[in-house]
Amino acid sequence: MTEKKELVYTKPELKLGYGWGHCPGCHHPIVEKLVCEVLEEMDLAGRAVGVAGVGCSFGFFASINIDGANCAHGAAPAVATGIKHALYGKPLVFTIQGDGDCAAIGGGYVLNAAARGEKITIIMVNNANYGTTGGQLAPTTIMGQVTSTTPHGRNAGQGYPIHLPELLVGMQGVAFTARAAPFTPAGYLRAKSYLKTAFQRQLGEAGLTFVELLSACPPNWHMTPLEAIQWMEDKMLPEYPEGIFKDSGGEQ
Amino acid sequence: MPERILVQGNESIGWGAISAGCRHFFGYPITPQNEITDFFARELPEIGGVFVQSESEAASAAMLYGAAAAGVRVITSTSGAGWGLMQEGMSQLANAELPCVIVNMQRGGPGQGTTRHAQMDYLSATRGGGQGGYKTIVLTPASVQECHDLVQLAFHLADKYRNPVVVLGDGILGQMAEPLERSTIEFDPLPEKYWTIRGMGERDAETHNFISCGQGGVIPVLPYTSYGAFLQRLEEKYQAMSADEVRYEIYRIEDARLLMVAYGSTARVCQEAVDMARAEGISTGLLRPISLWPFPTDVIRQKAASGTEFLVVEDSLGQLVDDVRYAVEGKSQVHFLGILDRHLPTDGGMILPNRVLDEIKKVS
Numbered sequence: 001m002t003e004k005k006e007l008v009y010t011k012p013e014l015k016l017g018y019g020w021g022h023c024p025g026c027h028h029p030i031v032e033k034l035v036c037e038v039l040e041e042m043d044l045a046g047r048a049v050g051v052a053g054v055g056c057s058f059g060f061f062a063s064i065n066i067d068g069a070n071c072a073h074g075a076a077p078a079v080a081t082g083i084k085h086a087l088y089g090k091p092l093v094f095t096i097q098g099d100g101d102c103a104a105i106g107g108g109y110v111l112n113a114a115a116r117g118e119k120i121t122i123i124m125v126n127n128a129n130y131g132t133t134g135g136q137l138a139p140t141t142i143m144g145q146v147t148s149t150t151p152h153g154r155n156a157g158q159g160y161p162i163h164l165p166e167l168l169v170g171m172q173g174v175a176f177t178a179r180a181a182p183f184t185p186a187g188y189l190r191a192k193s194y195l196k197t198a199f200q201r202q203l204g205e206a207g208l209t210f211v212e213l214l215s216a217c218p219p220n221w222h223m224t225p226l227e228a229i230q231w232m233e234d235k236m237l238p239e240y241p242e243g244i245f246k247d248s249g250g251e252q
Numbered sequence: 253m254p255e256r257i258l259v260q261g262n263e264s265i266g267w268g269a270i271s272a273g274c275r276h277f278f279g280y281p282i283t284p285q286n287e288i289t290d291f292f293a294r295e296l297p298e299i300g301g302v303f304v305q306s307e308s309e310a311a312s313a314a315m316l317y318g319a320a321a322a323g324v325r326v327i328t329s330t331s332g333a334g335w336g337l338m339q340e341g342m343s344q345l346a347n348a349e350l351p352c353v354i355v356n357m358q359r360g361g362p363g364q365g366t367t368r369h370a371q372m373d374y375l376s377a378t379r380g381g382g383q384g385g386y387k388t389i390v391l392t393p394a395s396v397q398e399c400h401d402l403v404q405l406a407f408h409l410a411d412k413y414r415n416p417v418v419v420l421g422d423g424i425l426g427q428m429a430e431p432l433e434r435s436t437i438e439f440d441p442l443p444e445k446y447w448t449i450r451g452m453g454e455r456d457a458e459t460h461n462f463i464s465c466g467q468g469g470v471i472p473v474l475p476y477t478s479y480g481a482f483l484q485r486l487e488e489k490y491q492a493m494s495a496d497e498v499r500y501e502i503y504r505i506e507d508a509r510l511l512m513v514a515y516g517s518t519a520r521v522c523q524e525a526v527d528m529a530r531a532e533g534i535s536t537g538l539l540r541p542i543s544l545w546p547f548p549t550d551v552i553r554q555k556a557a558s559g560t561e562f563l564v565v566e567d568s569l570g571q572l573v574d575d576v577r578y579a580v581e582g583k584s585q586v587h588f589l590g591i592l593d594r595h596l597p598t599d600g601g602m603i604l605p606n607r608v609l610d611e612i613k614k615v616s
Contacts, residue, residue: 046453051318054466062462067449069321069463072344075314078306082318083449085302086276086326091451109314112307 012036014045016063023131025225027215028056030182031096031125036064038195048092049083051076053101056131060096074106077113080120092199094121099140100130103162107139110164114208117173121198121209124164127217128236135220142239147220161239165212169246175207178244181214181237183229190242197247204250214240254435262287262426264396265329265355265419266295268403271436274325274353275301278315280308280334283367284423285357288329309334313341313354316416320350321463323448325407329355331423333364335373335381342416343382344465346486351410353403354388355419357426358516360591366599369423370591371516374571377420378545387490389497390418390544394519396430401437402542408439409497413489414447420544422567424517424602499542500551504530508537510616511555513576514565515541518603522565525608536563536612544572552579561585563615565608567594587615 014036022028039045050068052060053076061068071079076095084093095102102110102124110122129147130136136149139162144153165177176198180191191213198209214236216228223231259267265288269277277292289305296303306312312328319326330338335356345352356377360370373381380386389409391402399421406417449461467479476482504526505511514522519540529536539555541548552562561584564573573588580586589611594601 047451049322049449049451058466061460062464065452065460067451067455067461069318069348069449071317071348071465072310072314072340075310075317075341075344078311078314079318079321081304082278082315082320082326083322084318085278085304085315086319086322086324087450087454088302091454108307109311112311116304 012040014040014065016065021059021063022056023219025216025218025228026056027183028125030188031123031213031215032060032064034182034188034192034195035096035123038192038199039066042196042199044092044199047090048094051079051083051093051095053095053097053106055098055101057096057098057101057125074101074104074109076101076106077109077118077120077122081113081116081118084118084120089119089205092202094123094199096123096125098131099124099126099128099138103139103164114168114171114174117207119202119205119207121202121211123195124210124212125215126212126240127215129217129220131217131220135217142235145235163240165210165245168210173207174210174246175201175248176209176244177211177246179212179214179240180242181232183214183216183232187242194244201248206248206250212240254433256431256433258429259396259432260287260427260429261393261396261399261421262357263291264399264432265403265421266291267432267434268400269327269353269407270295270299271400271434272325272404272407274327274407275299276319276324276326277302277328278304278306278312278319278326279328279330280306280312282331282334284359284369284426285329285331285355287426288355288357309337310341313338313345316352316354317341317345317348317350320345320352321348321449323445323450327353327355327403329357331357332359332361335376339376339382342388343380343384343386345416346380346386346388347384348463348465349414350416350463351414352416353406353410353419354416355403355421358420358422360599368599369517369567371422371518371567372571373420374544374566374568375574377418378547378575386486387493387545388416388418389413389493389546390420391499391542392420392515392544393425394516394540396425396428396432399425400432400434404437408442411442413493415489420516422516428517494546497543498546498548498550500548501540501542503538503540505537505539507535508560510536510561510563510612512536512538512563512565512608513541513552513572514538515544515572518565518567521603521605522608524605525612528605528609529612534612534616536616547575547579549575549579552576553581556580556584559584561587561615563587563589563611565589565603567591567603585615587611
C-alpha cells in the first residue's frame with residue numbers, strides 16, 4: 001500500500017523559477033510571497049503592473065509573473081503615475097521600494113504622488129538600513145543603531161527615524177496607510193490583510209495607499225537570522241508599531 | 253488643404269505631438285517653454301488625452317518612463333535647469349529602451365542663468381548628458397513649421413529605435429510666431445511594441461514583460477543574456493542611427509568658398525546673412541544640421557577636403573564648433589562667431605545678420 005501524499009505547502013504560482021536571490025534571513029522573499037498570494041487570491045495578476053525601486057527590490061518583477069519594471073532610484077511613484085495615467089486608470093499599479101529608496105531619495109516623489117492623490121499603492125520594505133550598499137544609515141535607522149556610516153550608533157546629530165504611514169495620514173489624497181511585520185504568522189496575515197485593503201481602496205479610486213513592511217537584514221546588522229528577529233521584536237517594533245493609521249473606507 | 257494658423261514655436265511643438273497621435277504629456281513649468289506646458293494642459297483633455305503637472309523635471313522623466321513602458325506616445329518639454337534635472341531620467345530611459353520625445357527650448361546658462369534664449373545645451377544633448385554614455389537622436393527645428401514636423405519625426409524615430417529622441421529648440425524659436433500648416437506626416441511602418449507593461453490580461457499574454465534599467469546581478473533581464481550582450485545591442489542601435497538618420501539642409505552652397513554652419517534660430521540669422529553677402533558678390537552659403545546627433549560629419553569633411561572654409565555661428569561660448577572642427581580634421585579653417593558677439597551684452601542680446609555679414613567679410 002502506497003502512502004498518499006498531500007501537498008500542504010508550495011511557492012505561489014506567480015513566482016518564477018529564478019530563486020529568491022536575497023541574503024539568508026532576509027524578509028524580502030516573504031514580501032514577494034505575500035504579494036504573489038494577495039494577487040492570486042484577489043485574481044488581480046492579469047491586471048497588475050508593478051514598479052520596483054533601486055536597492056534590494058530592484059529585481060522584484062524579474063521573478064514574478066506579472067508585468068513590471070524597475071526604475072531610477074526613488075522614482076517609482078512617478079513611474080507608477082505614468083503607467084496609471086497612460087492606461088487611463090485601468091491597471092492595478094503598485095511599487096516595491098526600500099526605506100532609502102522610498103523615504104530618502106524618493107521622499108519627494110512619495111509626498112507629491114500623495115498630494116495628487118494618485119491611485120497607486122506604495123509598498124515600502126523597512127529594514128532600518130541600506131541593505132544593497134552594505135548597511136549604511138537609512139532614514140529609518142533607529143536611535144542608537146550602529147551602521148557603517150553611524151559607527152557609534154545613530155545620535156540626534158544624525159536626525160531621527162521617519163514614519164511614513166503616520167506622516168501621510170494628514171494628506172487628503174491618501175486613502176489608506178498601514179504597517180505590518182510579516183515575520184510571524186500573525187504579522188504575515190496582518191500584512192496580507194493590509195495589502196488587500198490597500199488594493200481594494202486603489203481599485204475603488206479612493207486615493208493613494210501606502211503599506212510599510214518591516215524586514216530583517218541579518219548580514220548588515222551582523223546578526224544571525226534568529227538574532228535579527230529578536231532585535232526586531234526588541235527594537236524595531238516599539239519604534240515602528242503595526243497597525244492601520246488611516247482608512248478612508250471605500251471610494252473617494 | 254491643411255489648416256493654416258499663426259502660432260508660436262512653442263505651440264507648434266504641441267500641435268506636432270497631437271498630429272503624431274500623442275495624447276500624454278507630463279511636465280513642469282519653466283521659462284521660456286511655458287506655452288508648451290500650457291498648450292497641453294488646455295488641449296489634451298479636450299481630445300481625451302492626459303496632462304499631468306509633475307513635481308520636478310526628474311519626475312517628468314520618470315512619468316515618461318512609466319507611460320512609455322505602458323506603450324503610449326508620450327512627450328515632455330523643458331529648458332535650462334530642468335534639462336539638467338532630467339538627465340538622470342534620460343539615461344534610465346535610454347537603458348530601458350523606452351521611446352519618448354523630450355523637448356528642450358534652450359535658455360542661457362549655466363546654473364539658473366537667464367530665462368532668455370541661448371544655445372548652450374548642445375553638448376549635453378548630443379553627448380548623452382546623464383550617466384553612462386548613452387546616445388539619443390537630437391533634432392533641431394529652425395522654423396515654427398519645422399517644430400511641428402520634427403516632433404512628428406521624433407516620435408517616429410523614437411518608436412523605430414526604441415530610444416528617447418530630443419527636439420532641441422531655443423527660446424527665440426519658442427517665442428516667435430509664424431504660419432503653421434497642421435497635418436499628419438506619413439512614415440514607414442513601425443515595429444510592434446511587444447514589450448509593453450500594461451497588465452498581462454490587457455495584453456492577452458501568459459508570460460510577463462519586464463522593463464529594466466539595469467543588467468547586473470543574478471537575475472537575467474531578458475532578452476539579454478549578459479551586460480555585454482546588452483551593450484552590444486546599444487552599439488548596434490547607435491551605429492544604425494549614425495548611418496541612417498543624418499539630416500541637414502543646404503542653402504546657396506554650390507560655389508561657396510566659405511560655408512556657415514548654424515542651427516535653430518541662429519541658422520535663420522545666417523540665412524539672411526548669406527543673402528546679404530551674396531548681394532555684395534561674396535560667395536557664401538549655409539549648412540544647417542537638422543540632426544545634431546548624428547551629426548552631418550561626412551558632408552563637412554568632403555567640403556573641407558576641397559578647400560571650403562567654415563564659419564560656425566552659435567549662441568554659446570562654442571559647442572557645435574567642436575563637431576565642425578572634428579569633421580574638418582584640421583584640413584581647413586574653422587572660424588567662430590558666438591554669444592559674445594551679440595548686439596547687446598544683456599540677456600536680450602542677439603547675434604544679428606549684419607554682425608554675421610561683418611564676420612563673413614573679415615574671414616573671406
